[in-house]
Amino acid sequence: MLTIRSNDLPLGNPFNVVQYAVLVHLLAQVTDYKPGILTVCISNCHIYENQVEGMKEQISRKDEALAAPKLWINPEIKNFYDFKIDDIKLIDYKNLGKIDMPVSV
Numbered sequence: 001m002l003t004i005r006s007n008d009l010p011l012g013n014p015f016n017v018v019q020y021a022v023l024v025h026l027l028a029q030v031t032d033y034k035p036g037i038l039t040v041c042i043s044n045c046h047i048y049e050n051q052v053e054g055m056k057e058q059i060s061r062k063d064e065a066l067a068a069p070k071l072w073i074n075p076e077i078k079n080f081y082d083f084k085i086d087d088i089k090l091i092d093y094k095n096l097g098k099i100d101m102p103v104s105v
Contacts, residue, residue, distance in 0.1 A: 006044040010051045010058070010101050013042075022071065022088060029073055030080045054101035061096050069093035 002020045007013050021038050028035040047055055074087035 001039040001041065004040065004042045007042045007046070008051075008104070009045050009047050010055055011103060013045070016040075025071060025073055026080060026083060026088075029075070030078055048102075048104035050102045050104060054099045057099050064096055066094045066096065067092070 002016075004016060007016065017038070017040055020040075024038055025035045027033075069090040069092050072089040072091050074083075077083055077087055
């Protein structure tokens with residue numbers, strides 16, 4: 001289970017969830033387990049005012065959903081610390097184009 005204290009839903013959440021899902025797969029591979037379900041609990045999930053238009057655009061694309069890409073991890077790696085960036089790939093990744101979304105601080 002992943003607990004996120006504070007999360008910028010439009011910008012931070014996609015990266016946070018994907019990076020931890022990949023981490024689960026990497027750990028499963030080197031420990032000879034199968035990855036299970038990643039449960040994510042967010043304490044403070046927020047959308048900033050200047051991100052509302054971008055979120056409306058994102059929601060409007062719901063009927064245009066694309067097939068999920070496949071995660072490929074080099075099966076030869078058996079030690080977690082041996083992973084390199086080239087050992088992890090998304091196969092058949094497609095997107096519907098960039099949505100401008102400002103970072104708020």
